[in-house]
Amino acid sequence: MSFVGDASSIFGMLSKGWSWWQSRHDPALRSARSLIRAFEAHGVGRQQIIRLVPTSVAQARPELSMADFSKPEQLKFKLSPALLDWAAEFLNVRRAWLDGKADTPPHHIVNHYKQPALYGPWFADRMAQAPDVDRVLTVVTTHDQPVGPGANGPVFLVYEEIENGLDGEQFSRYWLLSDEWYMYHPPCVENMAAAVSVADSAGVLVIGKQLPLRELVRLQNRETLLPELMGFVRGTWYPTDLVNPPPLQDSPWRQAVWQGAKKWLERTA
Known part of the structure; x- marks a missing residue:
């Protein structure tokens, strides 16, 4: 040199x-x-x-x-x-x-783990506070692990409100509706399916996105913002299939997840 x-x-x-x-x-x-x-x-x-x-x-x-x-x-x-x-x-x-306070997550977290029915009143409150926005619940999972038996990566529920921004561009605000949920833990998967059902019933669009594990780890470590994270999407999936699977595409695993989800919803209703 x-x-x-x-x-x-x-x-x-x-x-x-x-x-x-x-x-x-x-x-x-x-x-x-x-x-x-x-x-x-x-x-x-x-x-x-x-x-x-x-x-x-x-x-x-x-x-x-x-x-x-x-x-x-x-x-x-x-x-x-x-x-x-x-x-x-x-x-x-x-x-x-x-303010730069150590270990503070950038986004507000609304975590109703084991009480998924409480997402219903929360969605209703958001609709009352912001009636003229589009709403999306994105279920984020690891790209190289299909949702199903054997998946073990983290899962995040990301709620987004979309409105008109400057110069006709869209502007979004985000909330995290989960905190340290993992696909290897059945109650987390069941609560995820329950939250999907609640959001779908409330009229919130539900979509699934798959991202590299390293980016989800950065989110866990509070090193990234949700809109930054969404730039690394590597695939999509359909969370509502856990609630209402397409014809001939059901499985014992899906049935067990949904039965567990219904128990959580009944318990907290």
Whole structure:
């Protein structure tokens, strides 16, 4: 390697080291990076964020401008509790995550494990609060493990509300409706099928997506945002088949799962 190449490599390592040190020791910079990352993950570009900020927040002192969102190093000087509160509510992410609190998941978790009937009132409440959105429940499983006997990877229930965003683009907000569920554990699979049944009965579109295991592990470790995760879809499946299988496609495994799901629903009804 040439002297120039060696120098460039060393400079790159030093830059990464400096960025890491700043992230660890500059909480304002960490919050600014999280805010910009969250908006970009939800499909909002840095130059677009200012268009969404309420006037009361944007015109506070110090006043915000489009340029302030161009890079975290600039935005950190304009951060305020009001801006972070608004961003957390608008994106439906946890305020503590924007603050950089350790081990805080970015998304709100509504986990009714072993009480799946409670998803019914929760869906009804969301419909009352946001009547004019499209609703999707996505059941996320591991790509290389077909849903059925022998599957052992994690499973996630992701609820999404979709509305019109800037310039005619779609904008989504997300909730996690499960927490540390696994396909190898029968009660988790039964509760997943029960939640699918509740969502389907409530008029929520139910779909299935398959992703690489490494990405699901990152979600478990709270290292990624749900819209970032959805960029790694490798396949699809039909969760409603667990409730109402197509003709001639039933199985003893599916029947056992659904019988267990009905018991959970009866228990918590």
